[in-house]
Amino acid sequence: xxxxxxxxxxxxxxxxxxxxxQAGVSQSTTSRALSGEGYVAxxxxxxVAAAAEELGYVPHAMAxxxxxxxxxxxxxxxSDLRNPFYADLAAGVAxxxxxxxxxxxxxxxxxxxxDELAAAQAFVATRSAGVIVTPLSxxxxxxxxxxxxxxVEVDRQFGACDAVVIDNAxxxxxxxxxxxxxxxxxxxxxIDETNWTTGSDRAAGYTKALxxxxxxxxxxxxxSTGWDADDARKATIDILARRDRPTAIxxxxxxxxEGVWRAAADLGLRVPDDLSVVSFDDAQWMTMVSxxxxxxxxxxxxxxxxxxxxxxxxxxxxxxxxxxxxxDARILPRxxxxxxxxxx
Amino acid sequence: xxxxxxxxxxxxxxxxxxxxxQAGVSQSTTSRALSGEGYVAxxxxxxVAAAAEELGYVPHAMAxxxxxxxxxxxxxxxSDLRNPFYADLAAGVAxxxxxxxxxxxxxxxxxxxxDELAAAQAFVATRSAGVIVTPLSxxxxxxxxxxxxxxVEVDRQFGACDAVVIDNAxxxxxxxxxxxxxxxxxxxxxIDETNWTTGSDRAAGYTKALxxxxxxxxxxxxxSTGWDADDARKATIDILARRDRPTAIxxxxxxxxEGVWRAAADLGLRVPDDLSVVSFDDAQWMTMVSxxxxxxxxxxxxxxxxxxxxxxxxxxxxxxxxxxxxxDARILPRxxxxxxxxxx
DNA sequence: CACCGATGTGGCATCGTTACCACACGCGTG
DNA sequence: CACGCGTGTGGTAACGATGCCACATCGGTG
Numbered sequence: 001x002x003x004x005x006x007x008x009x010x011x012x013x014x015x016x017x018x019x020x021x022q023a024g025v026s027q028s029t030t031s032r033a034l035s036g037e038g039y040v041a042x043x044x045x046x047x048v049a050a051a052a053e054e055l056g057y058v059p060h061a062m063a064x065x066x067x068x069x070x071x072x073x074x075x076x077x078x079s080d081l082r083n084p085f086y087a088d089l090a091a092g093v094a095x096x097x098x099x100x101x102x103x104x105x106x107x108x109x110x111x112x113x114x115d116e117l118a119a120a121q122a123f124v125a126t127r128s129a130g131v132i133v134t135p136l137s138x139x140x141x142x143x144x145x146x147x148x149x150x151x152v153e154v155d156r157q158f159g160a161c162d163a164v165v166i167d168n169a170x171x172x173x174x175x176x177x178x179x180x181x182x183x184x185x186x187x188x189x190x191i192d193e194t195n196w197t198t199g200s201d202r203a204a205g206y207t208k209a210l211x212x213x214x215x216x217x218x219x220x221x222x223x224s225t226g227w228d229a230d231d232a233r234k235a236t237i238d239i240l241a242r243r244d245r246p247t248a249i250x251x252x253x254x255x256x257x258e259g260v261w262r263a264a265a266d267l268g269l270r271v272p273d274d275l276s277v278v279s280f281d282d283a284q285w286m287t288m289v290s291x292x293x294x295x296x297x298x299x300x301x302x303x304x305x306x307x308x309x310x311x312x313x314x315x316x317x318x319x320x321x322x323x324x325x326x327x328d329a330r331i332l333p334r335x336x337x338x339x340x341x342x343x344x
Numbered sequence: 345x346x347x348x349x350x351x352x353x354x355x356x357x358x359x360x361x362x363x364x365x366q367a368g369v370s371q372s373t374t375s376r377a378l379s380g381e382g383y384v385a386x387x388x389x390x391x392v393a394a395a396a397e398e399l400g401y402v403p404h405a406m407a408x409x410x411x412x413x414x415x416x417x418x419x420x421x422x423s424d425l426r427n428p429f430y431a432d433l434a435a436g437v438a439x440x441x442x443x444x445x446x447x448x449x450x451x452x453x454x455x456x457x458x459d460e461l462a463a464a465q466a467f468v469a470t471r472s473a474g475v476i477v478t479p480l481s482x483x484x485x486x487x488x489x490x491x492x493x494x495x496v497e498v499d500r501q502f503g504a505c506d507a508v509v510i511d512n513a514x515x516x517x518x519x520x521x522x523x524x525x526x527x528x529x530x531x532x533x534x535i536d537e538t539n540w541t542t543g544s545d546r547a548a549g550y551t552k553a554l555x556x557x558x559x560x561x562x563x564x565x566x567x568s569t570g571w572d573a574d575d576a577r578k579a580t581i582d583i584l585a586r587r588d589r590p591t592a593i594x595x596x597x598x599x600x601x602e603g604v605w606r607a608a609a610d611l612g613l614r615v616p617d618d619l620s621v622v623s624f625d626d627a628q629w630m631t632m633v634s635x636x637x638x639x640x641x642x643x644x645x646x647x648x649x650x651x652x653x654x655x656x657x658x659x660x661x662x663x664x665x666x667x668x669x670x671x672d673a674r675i676l677p678r679x680x681x682x683x684x685x686x687x688x
Numbered sequence: 689c690a691c692c693g694a695t696g697t698g699g700c701a702t703c704g705t706t707a708c709c710a711c712a713c714g715c716g717t718g
Numbered sequence: 719c720a721c722g723c724g725t726g727t728g729g730t731a732a733c734g735a736t737g738c739c740a741c742a743t744c745g746g747t748g
Contacts, residue, residue, distance in 0.1 A: 011492060013471075015734055026698045031736060038737090039696050056491065061469040062406040062415075063734035066703050071406075073449075073470075081438065082645070087431035094425065094452045098459070103466050105417075106450040108438045115442070122447050125405040126417075127357075147400065148355060261632065285629035288605065301426070359704055370728045375706060382707095383726050407704035410733050690748095697742080705733090712727080718720095 014055035022051035034059070065127065073103045074311060075123035075131040077116065077140070081108040085281065085300050086134065089154065092304025093132055100312060102129065109136070116140055124149060130311040132304075150314040154307045156196040157324070162314055164307045164325040166298055168198055168280075171329050172205030175250060175278055175296060178331065180213045183339045184248040184276065188221040188239055190232055190260055191252035202252050202280060221246055225256070232259025233266070240267055240275075247340035248276035254283040257293060272338035282332065291335025298329045358399035366395035378403070409471065417447045418655060419467035419475040421460065421484070425452040429625065429644050430478065433498065436648025437476055444656060446473065453480065460484055468493060474655040476648075494658040498651045500540040501668070506658055508651045508669040510642055512542055512624075515673050516549030519594060519622055519640060522675065524557045527683045528592040528620065532565040532583055534576055534604055535596035546596050546624060565590055569600070576603025577610070584611055584619075591684035592620035598627040601637060616682035626676065635679025642673045 020030040025044060032038040033048035040048075051057075065071045076093050078086040090106055097104050105128065107119040113136050120140045123131050130150035133140055138158030144151045145160050157163040179187050187210070194200045203222060210217070225235035232251065236259060239246060251257035257279035261271075269275045271291060279286065279295040286293035306325050314320065364374040369388060376382040377392035384392075395401075409415045420437050422430040434450055441448050449472065451463040457480050464484045467475050474494035477484055482502030488495045489504055501507040523531050531554070538544040547566060554561070569579035576595065580603060583590060595601035601623035605615075613619045615635060623630065623639040630637035650669050658664065 013468075013491065016736095017734080027735080028698055028700090028737085029696080032697090035736080039694090041696065044696085058465060058468040058491070060410075060471060060734050061466075062410050062471060063703090064736075066404075066406050066410060066705095066733095067735045067737085069703065081431050081435035082428070084426070084428065084431070087425050087428070090450070091425035091452055094450065095454070098451070103449055103470070104451070105447055106434070106438065107442070107448070108435055110439070121402060122405075124357075124402040126447070127404060127406060147357065147402070258632070265634075284627070285632040288602070288629040288633050290609075360706095361704080371705085372707090372728055372730090373726085376727090379706080383724090385726065388726085404704050407733090408706075410703095410735095411705045411707085413733070692747080693745095695742100695744085697740105699738105699740085701738090702736085703734105706731105708729105708731085710727105710729085713725085715723090717722085 014052075014057040015060070016057075018055055019048065019052045019057050022055060023048045071127045071129045072101060073105055073126060073128050074308070075105045075107070075119070075126075075128040077107050077109060077119050077123075077131065077133040077135075079109060079111050079134050079136065081106075084283070085155075085298070088300035089134070089304040089307075092301035093308055094304075095301075096305040096308040100308065102308075111136065113137060113139070117143065120144055130315050132307045132311055148318075150311055150318065152307045152311045152314065154303055156198045158197075162310050162323050162325075164303055164310055164327065165197070166303070166327050166329045168201035169205040169208070171296055171331070172202040172250075172280065173209045174205075175280065175331060176206050176209035177213075178294075178333075179248045179250065179276060179278065179337065180209065180215070182248075182276065182337060184246075185215055185340075186217070186221065186244060186246040187215075187248045187250060188223055188246040189250045189252060190223050190225060190235060190239075190256050192225055192227040192231075192256060194224070199252065206250060225259075227255070229255050229259040229262070232256040233263045234259075236260045236263035237266065240264075240269070246275075248278070248337070251277065251279045254279055254281040254286075254295070257281070257283070257286070257295070261289070261293070271336050273341060276337040276340070278337055286334065294334045294337040295332050296329050297332050299327070303327060358396075358401040359404070360401075362399055363392065363396045363401050366399060367392045415471050415473045416445060417449055417470060417472050418652070419463070419470075419472040420448055420450045421463050421467075421475065421477040421479075422450070422452055423455050423478050423480065425450075428627070429499075429642070432644035433478070433648040433651075436645035437652055438648075439645075440649040440652040444652065446652075455480065457481060457483070461487065464488055474659050476651045476655055492662075494655055494662065496651045496655045496658065498647055500542045502541075506654050506667050506669075508647055508654055508671065509541070510647070510671050510673045512545035513549040513552070515640055515675070516546040516594075516624065517553040518549075519624065519675060520550045520553035521557075522638075522677075523592045523594065523620060523622065523681065524553065524559070526592075526620065526681060528590075529559055529684075530561070530565060530588060530590040531559075531592045531594060532567055532590040533594045533596060534567050534569060534579060534583075534600050536569055536571040536575075536600060538568070543596065550594060569603075571599070573599050573603040573606070576600040577607045578603075580604045580607035581610065584608075584613070590619075592622070592681070595621070595623045598623055598625040598630075598639070601625075601627070601630070601639070605633070605637070615680050617685060620681040620684070622681055630678065638678045638681040639676050640673050641676050643671070647671060 020027045033040045033045045094104050109116040124147050132152050134155045141151045141160040151161040153163040189206045194203050225231045251260045282295040282297040364371045377384045377389045438448050453460040468491050476496050478499045485495045485504040495505040497507040533550045538547050569575045595604045626639040626641040
């Protein structure tokens, strides 16, 4: 006797058809029973559930997506997972996405525009419900918008879509005001780039605070440097060698703050007696050193969560007006800022 | 005149059919032209490529997966993305996966076994090609193995599948030997859990080193504590209050090391003069404080990369024997370890 | 008793893609 | 000239799930 018609290769994963056969009903009924939509007799529903359980049936998400023409996956594209800011952001997105029944496809583009565009293509290929991105340029969002995929830019924005950011300008201004209030007049800003909204807004906030305080140094203390800690260290050593050296340094991010801190250590300057230091972006080490570093704490997790909410709203109503969420950030005063030595 | 048969709703994404129509050939030919498999005249191939380009065609990855019965996505399940170890691991996986043409679905289970199992279900639902997991228990891997999905356990292992780990026991032993060589005899181990292979192996290595050096303290200095930094801080303060207090402390991970460091600061003990400190797992702050903390540096990125290679090998040959990759880790001597004060 | 609505069920087309098959051509060979 | 072979092309059936439609049954009502 040959293979029976109802036998099933145990290596193959069970499909709806298998469950239907096992329960002795049609595929249609099985589908309805499992999804809970439409009429199904209670007895049948139970029989089907039992059959599904017995066969270890797990519905094929891709087949379902294909048929229903909607996906329950969102794409997330960040610049560098090894940077805690992006990792926290991703964690926030992951958590919130899951509570809404979405899964997350995560890509780390390593700061490469080619990788970034390739990732965007991959999201289109999987017909992601939407994409959350910390963009390297405006291209990704434009491409995705052209493909009619909802996008939310996070941290920095290029304007073609919704965004979730913090108010970099006003926070940078508050930080600078804090230093001015302590009595500082020569305040340097160490910053890497001002091409993105994050950098340019922070620089603008700094400049504005100085201007309003009547401190006009023609931007002589606005120091552009490379992106990594050692670049910042060298740049800091340079400005601290000037005759009229600054009494306070504002580092535009935590990596630069590390460089500033190391430079101060190299030169044997005491913080905050000889030099006040503030960082835009918190980092764990800032609570471990003494004195602790006064820092702006962005809640990257909250940023990720907000991005998910914004994205889902956009998916809900694709034709709504562009929306920009602006989140707040807190300044955490620690020991690294004090009045300059000459003052008061 | 009505809608033409060839017109296409511009809001709908282009499909193979649309490209075929545009190029004036059949779907079969179009598919062959784009995939490069089978005979297609050069002229036709170009015409099809042009049509695809013009329509912004991106193949539907899910439809393809469904038809070909293989997926190009791997699932990654980690305990906590906000922990740099897992973030680096994920970054390594992401990078290596991409070079092999795979995309990554990342889930962060927040240390919850329910979330973990739910995530595993999601991976089955999307018919992931394989899964990489830092497991909370043996259940996930067992479930996935039952579903015939290749799995690789990373960092810790429960044994039902392939794994990529470091040699916790021998490294812990080397660390302890290092302290013994410096002249320490009373060496405490501060550890959170010993249920997973990571913890139990580290404890075993520590114990073995002591035993072989002829130091027998009946495990009096093996201190179990809660998992977070403050628990470790309190536990450390307790052991340092003992009459025969240890001259060196070995923290079983970086979070515990933070607690130990803070405890030393609280008690006004100088490192390494009054107390030597070593950490299993490096962290950025350990290079920022002075003295720097001697630490074991695991290359989490390499761990992730190795996991991908192992997984792909398993996908290639599903019936191969179980394989366990053991990676090395380096001990980075910094300033926090020295001979005890009484010695030499 | 004809008819209606509520309740249940099964058949079938469909989503976008690929793989298999059949077929059609042109050319060289026995 | 019949045949085979290398090229090139199109038709069609799947993959697994869903949703529309038709149909069947039952009780109650005019």
